[in-house]
Amino acid sequence: MTNSKNGKKTTSSENDSSMLHDFFIDELKDIYWAEKHLVKVLPKMSKAATTQELKDAINEHLEVTKTHVSRLEDVFGLMNKTPQAKKCDAMAGITDEGDEIVSDTEDGSVTRDVGIILAAQKVEHYEIATYGGLVQLAKTLNHNDVADILYTTLEEEKQTDEKLTQIAEDNINVEAAQEVAS
Numbered sequence: 001m002t003n004s005k006n007g008k009k010t011t012s013s014e015n016d017s018s019m020l021h022d023f024f025i026d027e028l029k030d031i032y033w034a035e036k037h038l039v040k041v042l043p044k045m046s047k048a049a050t051t052q053e054l055k056d057a058i059n060e061h062l063e064v065t066k067t068h069v070s071r072l073e074d075v076f077g078l079m080n081k082t083p084q085a086k087k088c089d090a091m092a093g094i095t096d097e098g099d100e101i102v103s104d105t106e107d108g109s110v111t112r113d114v115g116i117i118l119a120a121q122k123v124e125h126y127e128i129a130t131y132g133g134l135v136q137l138a139k140t141l142n143h144n145d146v147a148d149i150l151y152t153t154l155e156e157e158k159q160t161d162e163k164l165t166q167i168a169e170d171n172i173n174v175e176a177a178q179e180v181a182s
């Protein structure tokens, strides 16, 4: 396939060897690691949570996250690549912070749930930033099929973030404010 942009003729095979294409694949490896890591971390977060409402929300997002992993595998396939994960230091750092929050808060307290929500929203915001950027890059690289898949995940991350805000504002923050420090 040949297309013409800015008066320059490029072929799709030339596009596939561009620096931007390689960068895009590298970023896919990063978010693939992050999503797979979350599949391991979310059950621990759910177990540590105090309220059933938060446990349910995290468990629900665990199932959604498994879908994100398999969607990325589809994306690698569409890019003619084998799925490969590369450690995402940012996500590792955010989840380490989540672990610290759990160990710094009292077992069975609603304050712990406030902390878990805060950590979980940092995760979602990292994912939103990543998928938002990747959707744009996929479009630039003329991979609209890939952009559509990544956009679906982006919307799910946004919904999760909103749901967490709702749980915090409707109940958990208010309940935690009544807890007396020991």
Ligand SMILES: [Fe+2]
Residues within 6 Å of the ligand: 035, 064, 065, 068, 127, 157
């Ligand atoms: Fe995700």
Ligand SMILES: [Fe+2]
Residues within 6 Å of the ligand: 061, 065, 123, 124, 127, 157, 160
């Ligand atoms: Fe997520």
